[in-house]
Amino acid sequence: MGRMKELFIQIKEQEEAQEIIEQASVFDSGILCPNCQKTNLIEYSAEDLYCEVCGYDFIRIEGNHIRFK
Numbered sequence: 397m398g399r400m401k402e403l404f405i406q407i408k409e410q411e412e413a414q415e416i417i418e419q420a421s422v423f424d425s426g427i428l429c430p431n432c433q434k435t436n437l438i439e440y441s442a443e444d445l446y447c448e449v450c451g452y453d454f455i456r457i458e459g460n461h462i463r464f465k
């Protein structure tokens with residue numbers, strides 16, 4: 397019984413880790429905030445980006461080019 401529970405917890409943790417990775421790849425635009433340069437911008441959608449640290453909103457123009465909203 398103990399062994400089964402251990403295994404179950406392991407699988408559960410792996411699923412959670414996978415979810416975190418998937419969410420991170422959706423929200424992290426990979427673009428460094430041009431205002432504070434402390435963190436990558438969070439991506440709401442293909443065009444809307446946001447900095448968690450300084451709170452500025454940005455718009456993606458094309459590729460990795462962005463401008464202040």
Ligand SMILES: [Zn+2]
Binds near residue numbers: 447451
């Ligand atoms: Zn910032």
